Amino acid sequence: MPSGPRVPTVAQAPIVINPHFSTKERILSAAEDLFAKSGFAGASLRQVTSAANVNLAAVNYHFGSKENLINELFKRRLDELTATRMGALEKVRASRQPTLESVLEAFVLPALSLASDRGGGSSFVRLLARAFAEHDQRLRRFVSDNYGHVLKEFAKTIAHLLPHLSKDALYWRLDFVSGALTYAMSDFGMIKKPAGVSDEQHRRTAAEHFVRFAAAGLRAP
Amino acid sequence: MPSGPRVPTVAQAPIVINPHFSTKERILSAAEDLFAKSGFAGASLRQVTSAANVNLAAVNYHFGSKENLINELFKRRLDELTATRMGALEKVRASRQPTLESVLEAFVLPALSLASDRGGGSSFVRLLARAFAEHDQRLRRFVSDNYGHVLKEFAKTIAHLLPHLSKDALYWRLDFVSGALTYAMSDFGMIKKPAGVSDEQHRRTAAEHFVRFAAAGLRAP
DNA sequence: GAACGCTTCAAACAGGCGTTCGAATGTTAG
DNA sequence: CTAACATTCGAACGCCTGTTTGAAGCGTTC
Incomplete structure (x- = not known):
């Protein structure tokens, strides 16, 4: 047999790219x-x-290069995601009664709406999961350098809402929360959605389940 | 510049392989x-x-081939992990008072001990996270075909312990739990362990944090 | 219409890839 | 000692990689 592709892949539906775009x-x-x-x-x-x-x-x-293409690709989506998340967080902070649930919602809803976006955002969410799994230090650095402040702001807000939680425990639990979200989202829109359910409905359900789970986990005794 | 490697990588510490092994x-x-x-x-x-x-x-x-090498690699570790997990689960089931915490512990402790194993198990845990992030269907199929029954057994046991939880909610939450574990473990042993803490201690701390978080999340109202 | 800048194109570059092959070497059994 | 087998080795195979190059196409501006 002649040498195949570098890593085995299965046949996939061809990608259709809108010819009107640049x-x-x-x-x-x-x-x-x-x-x-x-x-x-x-x-x-x-x-x-x-x-x-x-x-x-x-x-x-x-x-310029393949590596730079990858960076631009992340930049395009993360800039948008970051802006939406920060906006939602500001809204929660300004509200009379910020709850843990509302903060978590501000974090997850923008991501989920990206995930169920037909414009290709769903691929990006899987890409994000992949980037976390890869321990490619360049990519990780790029992401944490440019978007780490968002996570820090959310962590700060959550820490205020859980004053009895030790720094150590908070650190561990936030890691669990991001893991749960990343992992769940990477499948989101692929296999989970039952037939006859709209994207919007599915997104709301997912967010509800996640917020409930994460809030309870963070509040654990 | 001549063509570099396929994807950018940074300099890494060289791997030392015991020459006494086959x-x-x-x-x-x-x-x-x-x-x-x-x-x-x-x-x-x-x-x-x-x-x-x-x-x-x-x-x-x-x-035989690179692909088969990858499969054998997973087989070697997963066989061991599966056996340990199933043994721990059986022990919990046979006990007088199985609790959600004890079931979760039976699931996570074998994985964590693999993750902190110096014999290379820590690499494997990261590999597992990567395999899940990759949507390579062949690898996913291989893993779920050969080891899916373990997850099913744990799910069944947990379902019995949470009789009031709907099937839907349980499904979502178990997904969150595996995500939290997978991603937390993929960093485990790399950056999280503070100096002056033994592996065994670190493993216990991680397990405690995880079990507490996951149990609370699963029990969420 | 000539000159300019921006974009597209086909072709080639050097090099890495997984895999194969036949000879050389080690190891075991008769 | 020798035959049979298992393993290791260097070299090569054809293919695919990211990148570069120089020419061709194009719309705008003088």
Whole structure:
């Protein structure tokens, strides 16, 4: 047998990229999909450019390198996610009665709405899960350098709402919470949604379950 | 600049493989480490065999292919993990008063002891997190086909202990629990352990925090 | 219409990939 | 000692990788 692809993959539905978008956007969309499916090392620029209906050299022309393409890809989505989350957190903080539940909701709802977005956001959520699983230090650094402050703000707010919890315990539990969210979201929109349920409905259900679980876990005696 | 590696990596401490072990075992150990660090597509057989101090062709001689090497790698650890978990679960079931906490402990302690094992188990735990993040269907199928029954047994036991919880809610919450565990463990032993704390102590602390969090989350109103 | 900047394109580059092969070496059994 | 087998080894196979290059296409501005 001749040498196959680097890592075994199964046949997948072809990606359809809107031809009205610019070359840059088409590349970003196709890359998001393919990296989510096969990993950063597993998907090649030839696969990406072919799916985007774009010349191979366009990636290096518009993004400089594969690594930079990956960074831009994260930047595009995380900037939006961060803004939405911070806005929601500010709203909760300004309200008369901030509850643990409302803070958790401010954190999870923007992510879930991204996950059920048909514009490709669902791929990105899986990509995010992958980025956490990968211990690629460059990517982790990029994410924590540029978006770590969001997590810190949420942690601060939660710490105020749980004054009896030790710093140590809070640290552990927040880690569990992010793990639960990341993991659940990475499957979100793929297998979990029952037939006959709208995206909006499904998102609300998921958020409710998550907030309930996470709040109880954080409040554990 | 000449073409670099497929995906950017940073310099890592070289892997030391015990020369007294057999070729097969040296390959498995090196592969576990490298796949955990760089992913299945990101680490090449040349890197693996070089780290294992073994000829390149040895992989195909002993394992047939890269894909089969990956499977054997999972088999080696999961067989052990499954046996320990099932034994612990049986013990809990046979006890007079099975509690939610004791069931969770039976699930998490074997995994944590694997994670803090110096024999390479800590790499494997990260590998497991990666396997879940990757949506590589072949690997997922392999894992769920061969080890899905363990999760089912735990789920059944937990369901009995939470009779008032709806099937739906239980399903969601168990997903959150596995996510929390997977992601917490993938960092376990890497960054979390403070200086001057023994592995055994650290493992107990982690297990306590996790069981408390997960039990409260599962019991949420 | 010529000159300019931006984008696209086909082709090639050097190098890494998984896999295969035949010879060399070790190891065991008769 | 020798035959049979198991393992190791170096070298090569064809393929795929990220990146570069120089020419071609294009719309805008003088």
